[in-house]
Amino acid sequence: MTAQTSYTLIDPQTKKLAFKVFIFDDASYFKQLKNYNYYTIILVLEGEGKVRADFSDYNFYDGNLMCFGIYQPFMINTTGVFKGVLINFHPDFFCIHKHQQEVACNGVLFNNIYETPVIQLVDTEVQQLLLLVDQLKTEMQNAALAQYELLVSYLKILLISASRIKINQGIAELKMANEPFILKTLKHAIEEHYRIKHSPSEYSDMLNISTRALNRISKAHFNKTLSGLIAERIIIEAKRELYLTSKPVKTIAYELGFNDEFYFSRFFKSNVAISPQYYRDTVGFAKAE
Structure with missing residues (x-):
């Protein structure tokens, strides 16, 4: 990943963005406040800094995953190297509410007011998610039969994998220190x-x-x-x-x-x-x- 590359799918009815995979190698895209009408996932491969989500600040580092809901304002401040992957998807492309029983990421990755939007990953987890990103990129370049169904399938697996990682981390943290009553x-x-x-x-x-x-x-x-x-x-x-x-x-x-x-x-x-x-x-x- 040596250059910024964008793979975008446009909704043929609304003419608006439905799904996007963006490979970035600097912080230029994130200099201004983002407030999207779609969900956002950012996998940080290199770099560190602060992200302001809503009205709170959080630190992030290499190998962190950040998830933001629809119209959840966020801004990233970083210096030096900043490389990673950004994924956007509109709720018309994939509705996390309608598919809650299948994916169960609502309240875990998105719309959880009690937890940080930043998830720490180990190397194997980063590679697991990158493999799914590569599958999404490949399918985005392949306008063949059932492209939408395959993209949604890969997105579901990515959301389920990230949700499992976060849930397992939460269980481990609770074992170490019980939440105050x-x-x-x-x-x-x-x-x-x-x-x-x-x-x-x-x-x-x-x-x-x-x-x-x-x-x-x-x-x-x-x-x-x-x-x-x-x-x-x-x-x-x-x-x-x-x-x-x-x-x-x-x-x-x-x-x-x-x-x-x-x-x-x-x-x-x-x-x-x-x-x-x-x-x-x-x-x-x-x-x-």
Whole structure:
């Protein structure tokens, strides 16, 4: 891999990007904030630096994998050598929600507010993923019978392989150090009440701890403020509803605890940088109906 090379598949109906494999050998492509209407996977082969995802910063190194969801803003800062592979796929090309039982990467690689988007790999795992990348590249250059089906099959294997790696790492980490009980309680509380409780104080009262202390714990373990954690959980559900259903934005807002549709739209835009309607228009919707 000595030169930047791009393999792109365009949706014949929308004329927009459906699937892309991009081989990069410097950081020029990543100098500006990225906020795509498709999923992004980056395999870092050489280089190190920081990635800012949403409102948090994470370190990355050689042999790291980074995964970002639809319209999840991220920016990469690195100096020196930066080589690797970037994969983009639009949800119309492959919907992780519809194929959750087959692939189960939603909540593991994507849309997990409690974990870093950066996954550490060992050499054998890097080579395993690179083999799949090579198969994707070969098929992208071969516009033959059932090309789409083969590309999706290779993508599924890549997503399953990466998910297994991350899950196995999580099990190993839990064996080494059990998660503090307060964090388990906080995650359970957010998952149960995010539709109706939006303020940090409501969760600190529920857990019988000061808001300041709970926010400090959240920053230490999740690299996010408590308010940021709650907001991200609301946004993930809002995105899911906008994509999978044809419910009016007003209805989605109400179901997520917003009595004012316009306040919900401002909240969504402040976190995603686009309006709910624009998200729906560019990502697609009613996929579950």
